[in-house]
Amino acid sequence: MTRYSRQISLPEIGEGGQEKLHKARVLIVGAGGLGSPAALYLAGAGVGTIGLADDDTVGISNLQRQVLYTENEVGQLKVHCAAQRLRALNGNIEVNVYPFRLNRENARRLIADYDIVVDGCDNFSTRYLISDSCSALHKPYVYGAIQGFEGQVSVFCYGDRPKTYRDLFPDETATLQMPAPDNSVIGVTPAVVGSVEASETLKLICGYGEVLAGKLWTVDLRTMQSFVLLL
Structure with missing residues (x-):
């Protein structure tokens, strides 16, 4: 246990909490800007089984913020490179890799094998799919999103009166018709938000602190203003 x-x-963790971490199974959907720091800190903390789902390859423009990867891995599948780094x-x-996108045919089957799902994706449709699947399976969904210098985190599908992604964006049709979000971002934004997602995941596993269930944490790194809003 020296590690x-x-x-x-x-006291919030102790040997009992460490054993819970060892037994935990966490699925990270998206191995990019958010998934990179989340995966690194969950692996470092000793989460026993981590699943990585992503069909993308490493691009040179990823390296500004996706700290799991190196220049010599450009063109390779992210999940394989990430798994090698985490191991x-x-x-x-244990690190399991799923080099494909979640869809309506595979999402519930994959999520059912895990205790918690961490959001590392970058689109509305996948988030609706994760949220709906987690809600049906009663699995906590640690949501995170970023743009520019701003980010937000919440924990959906958890607690006595669980909220879902649909409580944040109720009108799926209108949301999916919105223009694609601006993908400009400073590299530290996903580092901060992905780390907060990892923190919420550790809280869920070990059972300490106040989880962001029914709440939305927001941050603006330009001003360092941070708020917790009730959903």
């Missing part, structure tokens, strides 16, 4: 001694010494970071965990 995890700095967190085991926290090198922590040889005591």
Whole structure:
């Protein structure tokens, strides 16, 4: 347990919490800007099984913010590169790779094998699909989104009166018809938001603190203003 001694010494975690982390199964959908820091910190914390779902390859423009990857991996599948890096970071965990997109045919089957789903994706349709699947399967969904210098995080499908992504964006038809969001972003924005997603995931697993269920955390890194809004 020396590896995890700095967190085991926290009363909120302890050896019992570390055992919960070892037994936990977390699926990260999207291995890009948000998925990179989330995966690294969850692997470092000792989450026993991490699944990575993404059909994309590493591009040179990814390297400004997707810190799992290196220049010599450009053109390779992200999930394979990410799995190699996570296994090198922590040889005591299992990393499963799914080099495909979630769709209505595979989403529930894949999510059913995991305890928690972490959002690393970048589009509305996948988020609706994850949220609907997690709601049906009673699995917590740790949502995160970024643009420019701003980000937000919430925990859907969890708690006594669970909220879903549809509570944030009720009109799916109108949302899907919106113009594609501007993909401009400073590299530290996904680092901050992905790390907060990892933090919420650790809280869910170990059972400490106040989870962002029924709440939306927002941050603007230009002003360092941060708010928690009730949903």
